[in-house]
Amino acid sequence: MMRMLRRLSIRARIIIGSTAVVIVLVLAAGTAVYAQISSIAVSREKAVLHGIAEVYRGIIKEDPAEPFEKPGVDQHVAIIAPDGAVRMDTLPKDLAEHLDELTEPGPTLREFRFGETYYVYVDVVDTPQGSWKVLVTRESDIAAGIVSGVSALLWTLFIASAVLFAAGAWAVATAALRPVEHLRRSAEHLALQRGETGLLPVSGTGDEIDALARTLNGLIEDVRAASAREQQMVADASHELRNPMAVLRAQLELVDGADPDADRELLGQARATLNRLIRLAQAMLELSRIEAGSAPERTSLRVLAEEVTERVDRLRWHLAEPSSELRGEIDLDIALLTPDATASLDAAGIGHVVDNLVDNALRAAAAGEPVHVRVALRQEQDGLELLVSDDGPGFDPLITDRAFERFTRSETSDYAGGGLGLAIVARVAQLAGGQATISSAPSRGAEVGIRVPVSRPASDRRSPNTHQR
Structure with missing residues (x-):
């Protein structure tokens, strides 16, 4: 039944x-x-x-x-x-x-x-x-x-009332469902006209149908934004991958075995180009996963501090390897007022921020020149701030205002990065309800970081936990 x-x-x-x-x-x-x-x-x-x-x-x-x-x-x-x-x-x-x-x-x-x-x-x-x-x-x-x-x-009376009420119920149901039918036809029209930017009609009566229309309009806008991001990502990826792949192909075609020294140099260049392609592909996948995800679960500041420490240690080990192409040193400073407080940021997210910012700082230095990087994680009254500063050449003033956009790179820098690291940092901060910041001065280094809101624990203990490494 x-x-x-x-x-x-x-x-x-x-x-x-x-x-x-x-x-x-x-x-x-x-x-x-x-x-x-x-x-x-x-x-x-x-x-x-x-x-x-x-x-x-x-x-x-x-x-x-x-x-x-x-x-x-x-x-x-x-x-x-x-x-x-x-x-x-x-x-x-x-x-x-x-x-x-x-x-x-x-x-x-x-x-x-x-x-x-x-x-x-x-x-x-x-x-x-x-x-x-x-x-x-x-x-x-x-x-x-x-x-x-x-x-x-x-x-x-029983039969008459049943018939009359059924007729009245039909009339009331038809009138009540008329806005729903209107929404359905409008949605069908929007589905057929994919290029249009219109939304479902909202009558302004403030009833449940209006609430449904507003909710669906929000969903439509989110889907359009996601589709636009996806299309932009595909277009940017096609453009960004075309050049290094063409360079890699040309380098490999020049390897003919006639001159071993020249071939060795070309293979080294090809290996560097391939590594750049790998980093670019990994960054694109990482950014795609982050943008497709929702706001992460809340994590205690103590767990975030442990993740930052682990990432910094890993980067230090990488710098110490003889085969590492990077040179420099990394300092870590952590200062937490309430370690049990939480932020809408998971360990993976803050790990992405540390990896990308430190890698950018190390790679932006002049070839062969060591760079001093300082990672600072500190809690203020209502927020958590992660800052990565260096004493390198700093950002190109021409791109500072749009440094967090995807595939933004300086034309004057020797660092051929993928242009996605700072976009990943900005997206992580946005999902956590915060924002990314940048400050730079030529020849005096740069400072990039994120700031996210913090929720204090119920006990609101103010026992500072500060240590430096």
Whole structure:
């Protein structure tokens, strides 16, 4: 049954459900009214028959030897003497044939069904000669007629109310669902016209349909923004990957075996180009995952500090390797007021920030020149700040304002990066509810970092936990 209802339209389900509720309520009310009317009719019939029986009771009490007068029109009486003789019988044939059954001990008012329904009043009159029995009924079952009429009226009202309410429910459901149908057609139009920038209509009534339209419009805008980012990413990736791949192909084509020294140099250049392609592809995948994700779960500052420490240690080990092409040193400074406070930033996110900012600082230095990098994680009253500063050449003033945009690179720098590291940093900060910052001065280094809001723990302990490495 439920499966069949689910296949019906919302309009049909509203009509069926509301009509069923009304039918149950009307049926319950009709049953109560019918029971009350039946009780009143039976009580009234008993009173009438009792009045007729009282007339013959008085005659029997005064002089039962006198002949009994016949009852009025449509009234029927049977009088049985103590010796069993029937002194008078004007009962209908159906009742007269069951006289013995009618005189059996029982309630005063009895209901019998012999073809028709009869209410028979049985009055026992005690005299010195014995007990007389007076049976009284009326023609055409007047009480049953009243009840039958009331029953027919109730059924008529029941059917009429069900039909009228179903029609009213259809009209109300149609009117209520008209805005939904309008939304559906508008959404269908937007789906067919993919190039359009329109949204679903909002009537401004402030009802649930408006709330649904606003929610769907927000979803549409998010989907369009995600689609635009995806298209832009694909276009940028195609553009950014084309040049290094062409360079790599040209370098490999020049390797012909005629000059081993030249070939060795070309293979080294090809290896560097390939490493650049790998870093670029990894950065694109990383940025794609971050942009496709939602706001991360809240993480304690203690866990974030441990992740920053681990990432810095890993970078130090990498610098210490003989095969490392980078030179420099990294200092770490952590200062937390409430380590149990939380930020909407996970360990992976802050790890991405440290890796990208430190790698940028090390690679931006002049070839062969060591660079001093300082990583600082500190908590203020209402925020957590991660800053990475260096003493390198700093940012090109021409790109500082748009350094966090994807594929932004300086034309004058020797560092051929992918241009995605700072975009990743900015996106991580945005998902955490914060922002990325940058400051730079030529020949005096640069300072890049993020700042995110912090929620203090319930105890709000202010025990500073500061250490330097």
